[in-house]
Amino acid sequence: MSPPQQHPGEGPRTSARPDAAQCFARRFQRLQEVIYPADVGRPYTEREIAEAVGMSVSQISNLRNGRSVPRADRAVALATLFGVRVEYFFSPDEDPYARDVEAHLRAIEQERRGEPVGHRDRAAGGPARAGAGLLDDDQVRQIAEGVAVLPRDMRETVGALVDQLRRAVGRPHKQRERKPW
Known part of the structure; x- marks a missing residue:
């Protein structure tokens, strides 16, 4: 009996790693269902993910x-x-x-359903505060790091969109550094 085939870019397939x-797979599917570009309004397709991280659709x-x-390296690219x-x-x-x-993913799902998202839905513990449903600067920065794989013009568009959203909800605008991502 021959060993299972392995595609380039994948780790070894062994019975010890199921x-x-x-x-x-479970976490990847969860992210694919919830995290997607707002301008597309739907989850990434397998083709879009494959192209973004340099893998094949079958992988x-x-x-x-x-x-x-x-x-x-592929796990890092997907992350x-x-x-x-x-x-x-x-x-x-x-x-x-x-x-x-998972708490953040649930909060995103609630927001998409139009349900209010309070502080308790974002993180455990701590008192509720005004504007608690909004992302703090560290969370925005984490999301921004996730767009580092986008082309430069798209990154600039995302930055402009974040600025517009901050103004729309009355959050103070911090002068953001231009990152060469």
Whole structure:
């Protein structure tokens, strides 16, 4: 019996790694369902993801379906695309970072459904405060790091959009540094 085929850009397929592949697939699917460009108004297609991270559509399909795990560099590229740290893909559900990401994903889903999102939905603990449903500067920065894979003109558009949204909700505008991302 011959060993399973492996596509370039994927990690090895072994029977010892099904939990990692399944965990990666579950988290990858979750991100794909929730994180997508507002101007498109729908989740990324497998083709769009593949092009963004330099993989084939079949490799993305294998990852999404739990048939393989990516090489480290591809996992980092996928994490960057979705604006998370790579450990999100492999951490247990009770990991604080994984729980924080899940809380943010639930808050995004609530906002899309038009439901109010309070501070308690964004993070555990701490008193509620005015404007608590808004992202703080660190959260905005994390999202901005996720757009680093976009072409320069699109990054500038995202920056302008963030500025417009801040003005629309009455948040003070901080002069942002021009990053050469």
